[in-house]
Amino acid sequence: MPRRCPFGPPAEYARLRTERPVARLPMLGGNTAWVVSRYADVKRVLSDPRMSADRRRAGFPRFAPTTESQRQASFANFRPPLNWMDPPEHTAARRQIVDEFAARRVRQLRPLVERVVDEHLDAMTAGRSSADLVPSFSYPVPSRVICEMLGVPYGEHAFFERRSTRMLSRGVPADERARCAREIREFLDGVVTDKERHPGDDVLSRLLAAQRAAGEPDHEAVVSMAFVLLVAGHVTTSNMISLSVLALLTHPERLARLRAEPDRFPAAVEELLRYFTIVEAATARTATADVTVGGVTIRAGEGVVALGQAANRDPAAFDRPDEFDPDRDARHHLAFGYGRHICPGQHLARLELDVALSRLVRRLPGLRLTVDVDDLPLKEDGNIFGLHALPVAW
Numbered sequence: 001m002p003r004r005c006p007f008g009p010p011a012e013y014a015r016l017r018t019e020r021p022v023a024r025l026p027m028l029g030g031n032t033a034w035v036v037s038r039y040a041d042v043k044r045v046l047s048d049p050r051m052s053a054d055r056r057r058a059g060f061p062r063f064a065p066t067t068e069s070q071r072q073a074s075f076a077n078f079r080p081p082l083n084w085m086d087p088p089e090h091t092a093a094r095r096q097i098v099d100e101f102a103a104r105r106v107r108q109l110r111p112l113v114e115r116v117v118d119e120h121l122d123a124m125t126a127g128r129s130s131a132d133l134v135p136s137f138s139y140p141v142p143s144r145v146i147c148e149m150l151g152v153p154y155g156e157h158a159f160f161e162r163r164s165t166r167m168l169s170r171g172v173p174a175d176e177r178a179r180c181a182r183e184i185r186e187f188l189d190g191v192v193t194d195k196e197r198h199p200g201d202d203v204l205s206r207l208l209a210a211q212r213a214a215g216e217p218d219h220e221a222v223v224s225m226a227f228v229l230l231v232a233g234h235v236t237t238s239n240m241i242s243l244s245v246l247a248l249l250t251h252p253e254r255l256a257r258l259r260a261e262p263d264r265f266p267a268a269v270e271e272l273l274r275y276f277t278i279v280e281a282a283t284a285r286t287a288t289a290d291v292t293v294g295g296v297t298i299r300a301g302e303g304v305v306a307l308g309q310a311a312n313r314d315p316a317a318f319d320r321p322d323e324f325d326p327d328r329d330a331r332h333h334l335a336f337g338y339g340r341h342i343c344p345g346q347h348l349a350r351l352e353l354d355v356a357l358s359r360l361v362r363r364l365p366g367l368r369l370t371v372d373v374d375d376l377p378l379k380e381d382g383n384i385f386g387l388h389a390l391p392v393a394w
Helices: 011-019 039-047 068-075 089-097 103-107 110-125 133-138 140-150 154-167 174-197 203-213 219-249 252-260 262-276 346-363
Strands: 022-026 032-036 130-132 284-287 291-293 296-298 303-306 391-393
Touching (some): 110 133, 130 133, 133 140, 133 219, 133 346, 140 219, 203 219, 252 262, 252 346
Antiparallel strands (some): 022 032
């Protein structure tokens, strides 16, 4: 269901949560799935070991129009990425990168993130008093950070950014989405091959070195890991930066307080993550056994969508859930998922949002929108919500 307003999920989600919290509904891809919308039930689905994240399963919810032949072709010669895996494969794969994205390690990246943010602010403001924040700031900041972490050439960012965006759009034909995914993987195959010959001080080189030390080199596994880290590492945070700026500019009293008390930005980031909850498809599952959720039995083989957007607006979990309140304690939100598949890059995303937002509003005290909110183009056709453009001036 498309979002018609940047500040909230579709109104139908609230009705589902109230009237049909576990509902069997048709998917855009042609099959049906159970849609779970209450906070407690979403946590139950995401933590139940009988819920599989493997998208190759027949009952997995299909978020975009795809024929069965297209679906099968997309799996051919395709190593499942981390977010498609179940234990024990998922456990082993995640263990290889968990230290790279641990909170302690991410704190050490603050100077890198600050440098990247400042350089893009310098470039955006040089000789100008207005810009579209999406291409000038929101996209390049997380894109460059994840490139530097992984050791991916940032000079190729336009190549993978365009393909990532189209790959995640439900309005793009299935064959083209598959082509975009294939081209990103081919690009990363070359990057990993180069690192096998010329390792550097980066995540992918360290991953390859650890595999060699264990006597288990697996080129395709590293390519698959690079794919999910690169795409997830820039698409999600870039959209959150734009939406967060929009929320702050449309709540001037909240913004004024944050400017006066910048140490409050980490808490504001948690509330922004809850408030927008931009990722949807990542919390889809298939039951591998009969599971009872919210008094309803979901049969083995049936698909489930754990609707984080609805869960994070559940009044049973959050007081005044439709209000943007940076003073609330929102740390128990589900914007990063929950359970074994919780986003491994969550600490990096928090850091990037904290640094990007706090430095942007400090450097540009006159920052303002130059269009009406109703005129902003929304990414309502993608599995990750955001803005196509955010015109601002200062």
